Amino acid sequence: MKSPEFSPESIKPIAETETSVSYLGVELSKSQNRENAPDPSKYEDYINDNFTLPFQRDIAVSFAQGDPILIEGGTSIGKTTTLRKMAADLGWEVHYVNLNGATDASDLMGRYIPNPNKKTADDPEYIFADGSVTSGLRVEEGKQKLLILDELNASSPGNLIRLHEVLDALERNGQVVLSEDASEKIATDRKSTHVAALINPPGKGFMQREALDPAQLRRWVYRKAPTELPAESFNEATDSLFNVPTKNKKEIPKEAFLYTNEAALSPEDLGDIPGIKIITEKYKEFHKAAKEMVAKRKIAADQPQPFSYDDRMEPRRVRDFLCRFYRGDVNETFQAALRYYYSGKILDQAEKQKLEELIKHVSCPKEALSNPKRKGLGAAQAGSPEVNKTGLSVEEAAQIFEEMDYKEGFIGPSEIAETFGFFKLPEAPPVPFTREVLEQCKEFGLQLVLQVGRTDEGEVFNIAKMQSSFTGMGGVDVFFEEGINQADKENIGIKETPRYGWKLAGNSNTMFGTTGDYLEQLSSSLSNVQHTLYGNNEVSDRYKKANKELDDFISQNRSTRVPNVLSLANTGIDLQTSDIKKLHANNLIRERACEIVYREIINFNKGYPESLEGSREIWTNSFASANFSFSKFVTLSVENGDIYIKRKRASDLDAHTLFSTMVM
Amino acid sequence: MDLKETLNDFLSVALSQKEMSLCLVSKENLSDYNNFFLEEGFRVSENIMDFLNLLEKGGDILFMPKIEDSKNIYDIATQFPTGQINFLNNESMETVWINPVYENSRVIVLIAKENLDQNLLAPFGLTYQE
Secondary structure (H helix, E strand, O other): OEOOOOOOOOOOOEEEOOOEEEEOOEEEEOOOOOOOOOOHHHHOOOOOOOOHHHHHHHHHHHHHHOOOEEEEOOHHHOHHHHHHHHHHHHOOEEEEEEOOOOOOHHHHHOEEEEOOOOOOOOOOOEEEEOOHHHHHHOOOOOOOEEEEEEOHHHOOHHHHHHHHHHHHHHHOOOEEEOOOOOOOEEEOOOOOEEEEEEEOOOEOOEOOOOOOOHHHHOOOEEEEOOOOOOHHHHHHHHHHHOOOOOOOOOOOOHHHOOOOOOOOOOHHHHHHOOOHHHHHHHHHHHHHHHHHHHHOOOOOOOOOOOOOOOOOHHHHHHHHHHHHHOOOOHHHHHHHHHHHHOHHHOOOHHHHHHHHHHHHOOOOOHHHHOOOOOOOOHHHOOOOOOOOOOOEOHHHHHHHHHHOOOHHHEEOHHHHHHHHOOOOHHHOOOEOOOHHHHOOHHHHOEEEEEEOOEOOOOOEOOHHHHHHHOOHHHOOOEEEOOOOOHHHHHHHHHHOOOOOEEEEEEOOOOOOOOOOOHHHHHHHHHHHHHHHHOOOOOOOHHHHHHHHHHHHHHHHHHHHOOOOHHHHHHHOHHHHHHHHHHOHHHHHHOOOHHHHHHHHHHHHHHOOOOOOOOOOEEEEEEEEOOOOOOOEEEEEEEEOOEEEEEEEOOOOOOEEOOEEEOOO | OOHHHHHHHHHHHHOOOOOOEEEEEOHHHHHHHHHHHHHOOOEEEOOHHHHHHHHHHOOEEEEOOOHHHHHHHHHHHHHHHHOOEEEEEOOOOEEEEEOOOOOOOEEEEEEEHHHOOHHHHOOOOOEEEO
């Protein structure tokens, strides 16, 4: 065992695991096959600073979303180098096309050539040979590709049209039909081909660069970067060249990080986010105002490349951004999306500030975020099936536990404040469970827990922060099993935070069977929540969908792979950890490691018997990849007040369930 | 003309650069310069694929492009500083990926001024003009 080697501030701007690289929190998958990827050693002198890190993060957002990105900026800011450096990090194969000068369409899209391998009369006389673009589009197993279209605005109109056909095909994951020969079609997949186009500012000393038609820009996520390196970045790069320490070097601010929501929402889930209606209305007003500002040249008047805010594309992108990055604070995520898709098109800081004033108004009041009648995520994330019918006040819920003589079953604002030293009572959302459900908690050994993911000051409340906030009883230490790598420690200890809201949680296996198998526990827990805890009352669609998805997943694995779930361990279950992680049931039923640590510290501090002390090892829904091995789920146990985090196969039988309903 | 003396500074600065260097001379002096670089130990190439292979090996390299190679040279010079060169040979339609070696390398493209495509001035770093 090793003690954690992180503090709340220590998260790396660029974090690498076996399978991914995160750029200020935005995670991209590595290619399994590194063939033809740039050599990472060529980028050892690449400087990750306050300019290049957000630059990489912004590129990563676009790639993660499957959107093509168009970057406008001067030649000296290192656009191509940054893209290649990221490709080197990720093992992606780069396909580069420079559109300046005479480029024949067939060089891009391919053509028939005499078959160089013709040996017999049966061999075809001619074969189709890919061009630079089509070879980038070809889906090859285990490979991710990056297609760089350099100097797009120096392209001939004909080539530009062909490239836009490619983008359109990519957007719908369709086929590119080669108009030169309609018999050739190339299937595209925007998860494996990422597209970046680069342009120098039109005019302004760049010969032959014409402004692109603003209508064409809508296909792209357009980013306006500076013409020259910002002074700070230039100083740091130059100091580094001469091996001189940089004076007053600024650290990357915490706000620059943008974390991917591991359980990305589907567009259908968005309606469940508290306050979504209000904020959507405000967004519509914002979009209209921002568009008008561009049209009336109140912003971007000096930018040689004209653009507009597209009525269809921008809202769709903002929605997709919300799906991927929403982590419980709709205001924060929405505003981050607007900075990305709207402010990102603007260069001038004063103009950005004008937009920022508008962005600040795209928010939902706190009261609306914790409306108990509102179904779904965020404040009501831990709601019950009856959430639409009722909502108890914090005092009412606490009273129910007192009446049952089960005070230790209630972890509310006072318990949080007493343990961690923060939490203002008015901030607590109402309890979205019915009296009938709460009255069964004692019998089933369940606690009603209010979870918070941030402190009153807005600081992220992760394991590291929990440890430093709790100083009573000699504190609690969290230890990681040897072999869990630093990136995973940071994922679990720093990036993951408790989901905000009330939940029911318990360490008893009364309702959940005695098997240790991860999937079987999930299945029996879902069933028991529905039939026992809620007495067959109607559960929400979200819950039903999760149940069906899990059933399908288990039966598919039973029928196609192995006779029963338990045997999956012997047939590559580790490979499926990420698939299991994606199951909605997993997020409804299981707790994250940080959520258990949170509850454990409070139980420990209060001396409640629900503490895991001396209890068995339990599953979490966090997972770790460890070094040179497949991902495995993380388990947690407590000994002598210390918390131990290990990693296990999903079928290890010594880890038992922890019931943690997030039912809606 | 003592080329050694004339080109001394140019050659010393061209060492280990992350940009390719351009040497512009008049057509009639082209062979003199070519001979000079040969005497200096440069490996000389006139074929684009050979040139790319040399870039991956590093060292002192001189490339003498044909007029029709202008676009290819532009593409290569543009990518050279970025750590990798991806090149489609549009005759064989074969794609290659080259990781150029910078350390202790000098990469010089020798072009007759009369044949210069103005576009080529942008992607090169150090430029010598006769």
